[in-house]
Amino acid sequence: MTKIGFIGAGKMAQAIIKGLDKSKFSIQISGYDFSESEKVASELEVSAAKNHAELIATAEIIILAVKPYVIPEILAQYKSNKPIVSIAAGVTLANLTEMTSQTQAIVRVMPNINATIQKATTGIVRNNNVSDETFAIVKTIFTSIGSLHEIAEKDFGTFTALAGSSPAYIYMFIDAMSRAGVLHGMPKDASTKIVAETVMASAEMILASDDNPWTLVDNVSSPGGTTVAGVVSLEQNNFVATVIDAITATVDKNKSMMQS
Ligand SMILES: NC(=O)c1ccc[n+]([C@@H]2O[C@H](COP(=O)([O-])OP(=O)(O)OC[C@H]3O[C@@H](n4cnc5c(N)ncnc54)[C@H](OP(=O)(O)O)[C@@H]3O)[C@@H](O)[C@H]2O)c1
Structure with a gap:
């Protein structure tokens, strides 16, 4: 079972979690506030980490599901060599590499609002540090909430x-x-x-x-x-x-x- 951690548990994270097969993925969330995360986790039948550090220590893949302006502060505070997936609009692989390291495995994903009914049309691209195995797992995650299109990063706009x-x-x-x-x-x-x-x-x-x-x-x-x-x-x-x-x-x- 792959352990996935969501940092940020708002609309998009909840939509993705709702679509995920809980028998294939062990899911933990860490939002802005622990008591709120616990409430959301219990509604979604997943677990809440006490804080981001605990989530990062547990997860095999970390999904950043916060607003774009929150990402720099999170990546500056928490260092990890685990693969990260960003769903933040307008934040490029180059931006994320700058905030982490040249060796960081990063997947950039762009779902749309139809994720809320598990019918998202999602764009995906990875950097060279992401293994085929990790990329396949990330693709399975986003295929669970709709269709997935592997596109060149230049076409994200x-x-x-x-x-x-x-x-x-x-x-x-x-x-x-x-x-x-x-x-x-x-x-x-x-x-x-x-x-x-x-x-x-x-x-x-x-x-x-x-x-x-x-x-x-x-x-x-x-x-x-x-x-x-x-x-x-x-x-x-x-x-x-x-x-x-x-x-x-x-x-x-x-x-x-x-x-x-
Ligand atoms: N919604 C869409 O249709 C859509 C489509 C494509 C991509 N996206 C991307 O998805 C990301 C999330 O969007 P969303 O619509 O899900 O926004 P959202 O509902 O506002 O969710 C963001 C969540 O992050 C939490 N948060 C704020 N600061 C945090 C921190 N330091 N640590 C952990 N959690 C924190 C917020 O908590 P509080 O509310 O308590 O501040 C909120 O629950 C964005 O980057 C957006 O660009 C969204």
């Missing part, structure tokens, strides 16, 4: 836009469609449910199909029909360009935050 921020844009799209349903006389709750179910099934269609999305658009657009009228209207209103601009704005903002 784009991944963050496509998977981290995009739920907000998809919520906006669903709400806009559902509002249109209201405009045409349907109740908002029913409209939202109908659109959300359709978005989910359409995404499943894309994943199940070898066709690219535009072919699927063509497949539902019969000549002179209703769907093509809407497709043309979306295009006349720059739907594709608007979405691409939004993703580019997200990627650019991420770059500017990394530089400041």
